[in-house]
Amino acid sequence: MRWSDHAVWWHVYPLGFLGAEREALPPSAPPVPRLSGLVNWLDYLVELGCNGLALGPVFASETHGYDTVDHFRIDSRLGDESDLLRLVEQASARGVRVLLDGVFNHVGRSFPALDNMAARGPDGSPRTFEGHQRLVALDHGDPAVAEYVTEVLTYWLDRGIDGWRLDAAYAVPLPFWHSVTSRVRARFPDAWLVGEVIHGDYGAYVSEGGLDSVTQYELWKAVWSSLNDRNFFELAWSLDRHNALLDTFAPLTFLGNHDVTRIASLLDDERQLAHALVVLFTTGGIPSVYAGDEQAFRGVKEHREGGDDAVRPAFPDRPDQLAPYGRAHCRLHQSLIGLRRRHPWLVRARTAVTTLTKETVGYTVGDGEHALAVALNLGEGPAEIALPDADWLRAAGSCEFGRDRAVLPPRGWAIATRASAR
Numbered sequence: 110m111r112w113s114d115h116a117v118w119w120h121v122y123p124l125g126f127l128g129a130e131r132e133a134l135p136p137s138a139p140p141v142p143r144l145s146g147l148v149n150w151l152d153y154l155v156e157l158g159c160n161g162l163a164l165g166p167v168f169a170s171e172t173h174g175y176d177t178v179d180h181f182r183i184d185s186r187l188g189d190e191s192d193l194l195r196l197v198e199q200a201s202a203r204g205v206r207v208l209l210d211g212v213f214n215h216v217g218r219s220f221p222a223l224d225n226m227a228a229r230g231p232d233g234s235p236r237t238f239e240g241h242q243r244l245v246a247l248d249h250g251d252p253a254v255a256e257y258v259t260e261v262l263t264y265w266l267d268r269g270i271d272g273w274r275l276d277a278a279y280a281v282p283l284p285f286w287h288s289v290t291s292r293v294r295a296r297f298p299d300a301w302l303v304g305e306v307i308h309g310d311y312g313a314y315v316s317e318g319g320l321d322s323v324t325q326y327e328l329w330k331a332v333w334s335s336l337n338d339r340n341f342f343e344l345a346w347s348l349d350r351h352n353a354l355l356d357t358f359a360p361l362t363f364l365g366n367h368d369v370t371r372i373a374s375l376l377d378d379e380r381q382l383a384h385a386l387v388v389l390f391t392t393g394g395i396p397s398v399y400a401g402d403e404q405a406f407r408g409v410k411e412h413r414e415g416g417d418d419a420v421r422p423a424f425p426d427r428p429d430q431l432a433p434y435g436r437a438h439c440r441l442h443q444s445l446i447g448l449r450r451r452h453p454w455l456v457r458a459r460t461a462v463t464t465l466t467k468e469t470v471g472y473t474v475g476d477g478e479h480a481l482a483v484a485l486n487l488g489e490g491p492a493e494i495a496l497p498d499a500d501w502l503r504a505a506g507s508c509e510f511g512r513d514r515a516v517l518p519p520r521g522w523a524i525a526t527r528a529s530a531r
Contacts, residue, residue, distance in 0.1 A: 113272070113301040113321065114359065114456045116206060117446055118397040119154045121147065122165035122367040124174050125421030126400060129186035132172050142188040146426060148199045153428040155203055157403060157439070158446030162200055163208040163274060165367055167193060173417070174210075175276060176217030176243055180261040190268075197269045206271040208301070213258045214277035215244040226254050238280065249285040259292045266297045275320070278304025283318040290319030303361050315358040325351070325360035325394060332364065332388050333372060336381040339487050341470040348392065348460045348472065355393045359456050362394035364402060367421055371401070371408040379405070380520050383441060384485050387506075387522050390445040391474055391483050393458045400424070403442040404435030444505060448524065454479050464495045471496055471515070482525040484508065486517040493517075500528035 123129070127143040134141070144167065154162060166174025169182040183189050197207050215238040216223065227235040228248040238244040247254050262273055278286065290302055304314050306323035314320045331347030334340075354360055364372040364385055372385055382405060389396055401408075401422070408419035425431060449455060454476045464471035468487040471494035473480050482501050484494040497513045506523030509516040515523050 116161040117159045118161040118163040119159040120163040121400045122421045128423035134185045140185040140189045142192045144188045144192040161206045171217040177212045178217045208272045210274045212276040214280045215246045255288045272301030275304045279306045286318035312357045325362045333375045337377045345462045352459045360394045363397045365399035370410045373405045374407045390449045405438040484515040484523045486521045501525035502528045
């Protein structure tokens, strides 16, 4: 197994988390070493059970980080290169990998090489990204753009980071990614490259584009939607689709990130948070936890200027300054991440649904040698859920077990392990 198969990421949006200004500092202003503040959270990350720190944009930008103007310079609102390298060093000392966020589909309007690298429309004016006038798309047919992106990726990999999240990867042609990834792997074969892909042929970004993984938005949507609608048929369909993806790669799975409404706000009933979390940590893939979700933070994304603020809040200086309200949910995260870490084979395990109604689902997840059984009940009454093919012992949750079934209380859930090897 590659190191990435063992990864459980804690995802941070630094500009928000560290309380940075909304817009870039004046060129004459000294850097503010905010990145150093993340060192205070590394032990919290480890205690949660994670072993990876996935950082949102840290490079010089005009506003929110996704309008990058210099990929070789740390945004002065966060510090300078030495602050990032210290964070990487401190993370490495704790066995924590670091992932950077690279925005290479588009850049901010003050990007110095814009005149040479911008994609242009029929009228010759720079082409914008999805209607955002401050974001200019790069010309991915220009070899100079591929050379630039390759140089950026290898520059920071050479300084100790472990991989990249590639923003808006779905908007970039696959031949471009193949050109870049093949050159990067020639120097850094262990680097993990994951693309942000919201829709489209997920597998093609791996098989044709050379990425290692993509974001699993299909499963994310199915989890909260099926829970809100009390319709596990939607989840079952997506789990089958998820199995097909696992034939090619291990997707990056998540319940939240910096771009979407927090899961605690998406769900109609907060009691369903546990069910969502169980699905995340008992299905194949490489899981990620968006900072604050483990504390049941709330926040609604709005489609307006500043509409991401609620899901990108500032955090206190230290974990011991967090409010106490999310402790129970944090403990549940620790328990389920611990289960995940004890069963690393789950990264490519397939799911087989054994019981399915609108309000109940039972499934087994295994790799041919190992297996877990999972039962979820959304109903207001108890439910009996079949867990065939083995003797099962309760690992988590609250229920009664028979040889091949579980009886769950209202709104209950359970995870079980085999009593003996098959």
